Amino acid sequence: MTDSLTTQQITSAEIRAHLRERSSATLRRRMATSRIMTILCWLAISLAAVPLVALLIRLFEKGTPVLLKSGFFTQLPQQPTLFDQTNTGGVSNAIIGSIAIIAYATLASIPIGIVVGIYTAESDSKFASTIRVVASTMVGAPSILMGLFAFGLIVVQLHLGFSILAGSFAVSVLMLPVLIGSTEIAVRNVPPTLREAGLALGAKPSTTSLRIVLPAATTGIVTGAILAISRAVGETAPVLLVIGGAYAITWKPNDPGSALPVTMNSYVASNFDSLKDLAWGIGLLLVLVIFVLSFAARIWAARKQKVQR
Amino acid sequence: MTEHTVNMLKAVQEQEIVDPRTGPIAMRLSDVSVAFNGRTAVRDVTFDVPANNVTALIGPSGSGKTTLLRSLNRLHDLTKGAKVSGKIMLGEDDVYGGNIPVTVLRSRIGMVFQRPNPFPTMSLYDNVVSGLRFNGVKKKSILDAAVEESLKAAALWDEIKDRLKAHGSTLSGGQQQRLCIARALAVEPEVLLMDEPTSALDPIATQKIEELISQLKSRVTIVIVTHNMQQAARVSDLTAFLLMGEDRAGEQIEVAPTLKLFSQPDDPRTMDYIQGRFG
Numbered sequence: 001m002t003d004s005l006t007t008q009q010i011t012s013a014e015i016r017a018h019l020r021e022r023s024s025a026t027l028r029r030r031m032a033t034s035r036i037m038t039i040l041c042w043l044a045i046s047l048a049a050v051p052l053v054a055l056l057i058r059l060f061e062k063g064t065p066v067l068l069k070s071g072f073f074t075q076l077p078q079q080p081t082l083f084d085q086t087n088t089g090g091v092s093n094a095i096i097g098s099i100a101i102i103a104y105a106t107l108a109s110i111p112i113g114i115v116v117g118i119y120t121a122e123s124d125s126k127f128a129s130t131i132r133v134v135a136s137t138m139v140g141a142p143s144i145l146m147g148l149f150a151f152g153l154i155v156v157q158l159h160l161g162f163s164i165l166a167g168s169f170a171v172s173v174l175m176l177p178v179l180i181g182s183t184e185i186a187v188r189n190v191p192p193t194l195r196e197a198g199l200a201l202g203a204k205p206s207t208t209s210l211r212i213v214l215p216a217a218t219t220g221i222v223t224g225a226i227l228a229i230s231r232a233v234g235e236t237a238p239v240l241l242v243i244g245g246a247y248a249i250t251w252k253p254n255d256p257g258s259a260l261p262v263t264m265n266s267y268v269a270s271n272f273d274s275l276k277d278l279a280w281g282i283g284l285l286l287v288l289v290i291f292v293l294s295f296a297a298r299i300w301a302a303r304k305q306k307v308q309r
Numbered sequence: 310m311t312e313h314t315v316n317m318l319k320a321v322q323e324q325e326i327v328d329p330r331t332g333p334i335a336m337r338l339s340d341v342s343v344a345f346n347g348r349t350a351v352r353d354v355t356f357d358v359p360a361n362n363v364t365a366l367i368g369p370s371g372s373g374k375t376t377l378l379r380s381l382n383r384l385h386d387l388t389k390g391a392k393v394s395g396k397i398m399l400g401e402d403d404v405y406g407g408n409i410p411v412t413v414l415r416s417r418i419g420m421v422f423q424r425p426n427p428f429p430t431m432s433l434y435d436n437v438v439s440g441l442r443f444n445g446v447k448k449k450s451i452l453d454a455a456v457e458e459s460l461k462a463a464a465l466w467d468e469i470k471d472r473l474k475a476h477g478s479t480l481s482g483g484q485q486q487r488l489c490i491a492r493a494l495a496v497e498p499e500v501l502l503m504d505e506p507t508s509a510l511d512p513i514a515t516q517k518i519e520e521l522i523s524q525l526k527s528r529v530t531i532v533i534v535t536h537n538m539q540q541a542a543r544v545s546d547l548t549a550f551l552l553m554g555e556d557r558a559g560e561q562i563e564v565a566p567t568l569k570l571f572s573q574p575d576d577p578r579t580m581d582y583i584q585g586r587f588g
Contacts, residue, residue: 193426195387199384199387200384200419200502201415201419201439202412202413202440202444203439208443216428216430
């Protein structure tokens, strides 16, 4: 090729005709590509959805009869024998234990997590950014670490024994980084011009944070808290190591207790099919609780948003 | 030629232009510079803001209008690495002198922002009295009186007096901006800073705000940033024209009574700008 243009005589009509031909060919190719891509997308979606749907179907199929069985919610566990395999009792102790653990953990972690989250959102000090890094690392840390930590601190060092308190402690350590992260995001999402408006009215920075920024971030903070709770509900590992496993109903923090995921864990490993079935029921119950919590969080956030916008 | 321009020219010909700076002065700026992390954004601005008049800051994007405005109520205090030098006087008080607490200072210099920003979690009533409450006012009779008075001053009372418990989001953009003006007026400031207050509004809402500005100047000194030259010509008594210098720092080119600046400016760059040759 030389730098000069080819000197063949091509009319503009010929250029137009050529363009038409090429563009319709291009269009056909693009349509075909688009169709293939759509098919691939659906394939990927099915690959992701099939195991999930299969799991849910199996869970409802196996779990529903268990939940409907009399005594599941109200009776204490029984040890089935070879002569009476169906004598499994219920899981009332684990339900109460789980509620107690989550309640204590929530009471402890929510105030701390929210305050720390506000601090990391408002401060750009070295200390704040250290907390931020630690918190985001902890979110991804294996949850059994929290169990080990609670075991080392509460059970061994402080001699408080295997207990509901130790379980709550482990769960609250698990919830804290989630709460810090979600609170920080919620506070940071408040438009800076609201803060400026407060300061421009002569409000102190602390007043501005408490009375303007924080209320505007409430929706995000509460949604984050509900999601943190729903994450904690199903956690087995941190509680497993320190809960003690008692067959009695108790709310007392210093008693050994039981929890739904832990009970499920031990029933799955049982030799009795009747106990394995019970584990399905517990699984379904946990999934339902988590579903209700996340659903509530979404509805609440959507309604709040509508009022404010 | 519009009627407005005709009137302006007539005034110029008859040499009626009175410099508002011959009257009382609300704020004095001397050699005010603002730098962010060592980079100068506004350099050596010096002029007087006449009391109970409207002073407009005009200039192309990047000329430092908003930066200068935000130095007047120390809003740059929030920005890490921001440094304001020179001297700004509010009446007899040095704004950066440290003698008056910044909170007191900011309640004496109100501000209205580019986009209406009512507090989303508060009712209309609570929005208006928020500045009073932040400063410790609790008496209901005073709060009630302040709501009615400032909403009337902001020409919003008749539109919303029956639904003061509603949220700010139920108002139109123009109403929201007037709510923000009422909120700023409720703390009885001496000076009201307005940062392009109509840039997010439609022409009708803009016209209402402009009418309001003219009414308000008997009560408060106004400093308004606008990128709209017609707006500056319509509402202001004094105009400061800023331009980005060679090192990208905003500089003051000319400060003059609005009529004079828009009809016979001293600096050729002002003439170029108002005739739309750049910016």
